[in-house]
Amino acid sequence: MHRVRAGSGDVVVTANGDAFAGFYAGEVAAALRLAWLLTHDHDVSRDVVQDAFTAMFERFDQIDRPLPYLRRSIVNGVRQRARTGEREVARMRTVAVTSLASVAGPTGGVIDAVGSLPPRQRTVVVLRYWAQLNDTEIADAMSCPAGTVRSLASRAISRLRNELA
Amino acid sequence: MTTDLDDLITTALRHDAQHAPTPPPGGFAPSQPSRNENVARPRLARLLGAAAAVVAAVGVAAVTWGTGRSNLAVVQEAWTPVGVEYPLRDLGPATTSSVRVTLAEVGHTIGVEGHPNLVVTEELWPITLPVDPDRQVSGPWELIGTTSTRHRCVGGFCHPRPSSDDTADDTPDLAWTSSVDNGAADFNLWIWANVPDTVAFVSFTDHHDNVLWQRPIEHVAAFPVDGHPRAGAIVTTYDNDGRTLSTMDAWPYNEPDGEPSEPSELPPSELPPSVRLDVDQARSLNELNDRVLTECLTAAGAEFDETGGLGVLNGAGDADIIWETCVHTTQLSVEAVAEYLASSPTAYPDPDDVQSTGPSEQPDPEFSCNGCDITLSAEQAAALDDYLTSLPDGAT
Numbered sequence A: 001m002h003r004v005r006a007g008s009g010d011v012v013v014t015a016n017g018d019a020f021a022g023f024y025a026g027e028v029a030a031a032l033r034l035a036w037l038l039t040h041d042h043d044v045s046r047d048v049v050q051d052a053f054t055a056m057f058e059r060f061d062q063i064d065r066p067l068p069y070l071r072r073s074i075v076n077g078v079r080q081r082a083r084t085g086e087r088e089v090a091r092m093r094t095v096a097v098t099s100l101a102s103v104a105g106p107t108g109g110v111i112d113a114v115g116s117l118p119p120r121q122r123t124v125v126v127l128r129y130w131a132q133l134n135d136t137e138i139a140d141a142m143s144c145p146a147g148t149v150r151s152l153a154s155r156a157i158s159r160l161r162n163e164l165a
Numbered sequence B: 001m002t003t004d005l006d007d008l009i010t011t012a013l014r015h016d017a018q019h020a021p022t023p024p025p026g027g028f029a030p031s032q033p034s035r036n037e038n039v040a041r042p043r044l045a046r047l048l049g050a051a052a053a054v055v056a057a058v059g060v061a062a063v064t065w066g067t068g069r070s071n072l073a074v075v076q077e078a079w080t081p082v083g084v085e086y087p088l089r090d091l092g093p094a095t096t097s098s099v100r101v102t103l104a105e106v107g108h109t110i111g112v113e114g115h116p117n118l119v120v121t122e123e124l125w126p127i128t129l130p131v132d133p134d135r136q137v138s139g140p141w142e143l144i145g146t147t148s149t150r151h152r153c154v155g156g157f158c159h160p161r162p163s164s165d166d167t168a169d170d171t172p173d174l175a176w177t178s179s180v181d182n183g184a185a186d187f188n189l190w191i192w193a194n195v196p197d198t199v200a201f202v203s204f205t206d207h208h209d210n211v212l213w214q215r216p217i218e219h220v221a222a223f224p225v226d227g228h229p230r231a232g233a234i235v236t237t238y239d240n241d242g243r244t245l246s247t248m249d250a251w252p253y254n255e256p257d258g259e260p261s262e263p264s265e266l267p268p269s270e271l272p273p274s275v276r277l278d279v280d281q282a283r284s285l286n287e288l289n290d291r292v293l294t295e296c297l298t299a300a301g302a303e304f305d306e307t308g309g310l311g312v313l314n315g316a317g318d319a320d321i322i323w324e325t326c327v328h329t330t331q332l333s334v335e336a337v338a339e340y341l342a343s344s345p346t347a348y349p350d351p352d353d354v355q356s357t358g359p360s361e362q363p364d365p366e367f368s369c370n371g372c373d374i375t376l377s378a379e380q381a382a383a384l385d386d387y388l389t390s391l392p393d394g395a396t
Helices: A019-039 A042-058 A066-084 A086-093 A108-115 A119-130 A135-142 A146-164 B004-017 B043-052 B279-299 B319-343 B351-356 B378-390
Strands: B061-063 B074-076 B088-090 B108-112 B115-130 B141-154 B157-160 B174-177 B188-192 B201-205 B211-214 B221-225 B234-238 B244-249 B275-277 B310-312
Touching: A019 A042, A019 A066, A019 A119, A019 B004, A019 B211, A042 A066, A066 A119, A066 A135, A108 A119, A108 A146, A108 B004, A119 A135, A119 A146, A119 B004, A135 A146, A146 B004, B115 B188, B115 B221, B115 B279, B115 B319, B141 B279, B141 B319, B201 B221, B211 B221, B275 B279, B279 B310, B279 B319
Parallel strands: none
Antiparallel strands: B061 B074, B088 B108, B108 B115, B115 B141, B141 B157, B141 B275, B174 B188, B188 B221, B201 B211, B201 B234, B234 B244
16 A cells, blocks of 8 residues: 555555555654653653664564554653653753743743643643643543543643733 | 623633733644553653654754643754644645646646635736726626736636735635535635745634635745635735744634625725727637637647646746746737727716717727738737747648
8 A cells, every 4th residue: 555645644555565664654754743742851852762663673563553542652752751850850840941042922920830840740731732632632641530630731721821921 | 692891801811811822833842642641750751752742853853841740851853833724735746727728737636625626827818997897798897908917817716816926915816615615525625825925834723713724826925714814814925934924814804793705806006097999899808818828838739628728738948937938928929909998089988977978989880800900019910920930730
């Protein structure tokens, strides 16, 4: 099959028939953006995305829905790094301070506010507003119930509203 | 319901996402491992295997990805954009004409993955436009140029050929095919008909950030889309070394809410209005254009298909030289007639100014380009003499 569909999350099959190659090429940029928005760290973003794709390559033939799988891998990767290293934890907590240079401009205040959210609230906000996922898809990516997503979103929005008022 | 805060957050995150790290150029790794390999492999080997699926690369440049960890040294060939290649194929001369006379050898047929072939032609059009687009049949028409101009036609859409191909154009001439019209593909095809010469690669990023890229062929780039490109979709052009030449909206006709809209049927003309024509005059001018061009090409050895639109030289001569000569000859002939018309009384009365246009100013009902009394400049006369003497015996 030689199918390339723009604007979808489908597996992209390239002319040489390698589905993984097409998927990687089509999704790597968005994957890096997601990781960046969750961590605000270029190195960590690259590492998390690299790990996610590497793990997927090993079992790509068995993955029915690669895009949700990739998102879940990135979210998990970011969370694991936050848990396992003091350096990463510190980086996550101080993102608003350390990343000012990259969030200058009229929207910088919003990014600072998002960066100051607890990691899980921040993840919900990024997946909802940047990735445009619904609650069910966010729940899938975060491996939690949809009710938890709504609760996290409500708290995050309330906090952002107060911070930006 | 979307609130201002929602919009603010969305906008801020999209802006911030632009600061994300970029993928390694061309992916990473040179060799393809076996997917069924059960032996546990070191992480580096697994990474190389994964990367091999991304790039079948041979080359010499080394890149790294991943600061503070394994610092993978990999190889890559010449630069290519990030994303999935959606290649075009040059399949040789044009096989059909669009709407007017052309020469197969100056056109091209381009193969597009999953889509019927695109035919690219160069055609010659007198510049006449209907004054009222809703009354194209009954006229009046307006002659807005002094001679015929070259158009590039791609996928059924024709655009004036740019005067210079060596600069990046931030208002690309666009065409498209629909999945209904093309009858075969399950996607629409977005076509940029006049990619500048300096562009080596064109990438298309849709509103979901999926990226396709290709090497343009004969100034044409074409990408599959679902409907029209949406707001946020962009096109980026690069030179051979990966330097960005231009970035532009993929579809300049999107409304502010992101909904696509159709472009206007006719671009506003920057050419000075010359004279209004009735239907017969407009038709005569077009017939003159096509007849002179057809006769010139035939005299040079071209054979025309049954539609009369596509001439084929089949090695009878240098296609480019013959085409250029015949285009020039045709333009001189059309110019002579256009100048005659422009110097004549108003050919067709302005409906809003009937009082000032008396019966004596009505056009000659017997006017036709074959019979009109035209005055040629010395250059025009010489060109027409050359043209007429070049015709085979009996052609005149």
